[in-house]
Amino acid sequence: MQSHFKQAHFLLSDHEFVDQFENLQLNPAYFTHLAHMRLAWLYIKDFGVERASFALCDRIKNFDRKFGSGNKFNKTVTIAFAHLINERQQLGVYRNFESFIEANESLIGNYKELICKHYSFDPFTSEKAKQEYLLPDKIPFFTIEVN
Numbered sequence: 001m002q003s004h005f006k007q008a009h010f011l012l013s014d015h016e017f018v019d020q021f022e023n024l025q026l027n028p029a030y031f032t033h034l035a036h037m038r039l040a041w042l043y044i045k046d047f048g049v050e051r052a053s054f055a056l057c058d059r060i061k062n063f064d065r066k067f068g069s070g071n072k073f074n075k076t077v078t079i080a081f082a083h084l085i086n087e088r089q090q091l092g093v094y095r096n097f098e099s100f101i102e103a104n105e106s107l108i109g110n111y112k113e114l115i116c117k118h119y120s121f122d123p124f125t126s127e128k129a130k131q132e133y134l135l136p137d138k139i140p141f142f143t144i145e146v147n
Contacts, residue, residue, distance in 0.1 A: 009035040010113075014042055014097070022059055028067035036060075037107060038097050040085045049086040053079045076129035080115045083141035 009017055009030040020026040021039060039059075043052035061073045084107065094100040101107075106114065112124060118136035123129040 007032055008036055009043055024066050035115040040082050041097050046085050053082045074130045076134045079133045083112055
């Protein structure tokens, strides 16, 4: 587990990480799957899952346009993953992202399987799912907004 915390984005404080990402100054090599999770976790903690989902979609799409091919973004997967992270956040008390990951390591390696359990189709390959958020048609996500 400790090897996860050797990723370069952990050299940045939460504030520096978010600021560099939002201002399109984060080294694209730093934006790993775990960095995606960290960003979602921070946004959800600060804004709640609904506002965080909107912000994640907007900002990840901008990041992909600048540093990627501009067509990697998947709206359904981004929002579904935010809901998975939110569900796990609601089930525990975590002092920081590292403690969240230690308790929820399945979100690192099994995230595709965890998301696909909610859909009768593969949201990772669906062109429609890339463009618009498709609600889960098998198992709904639960959403608890904490004030």
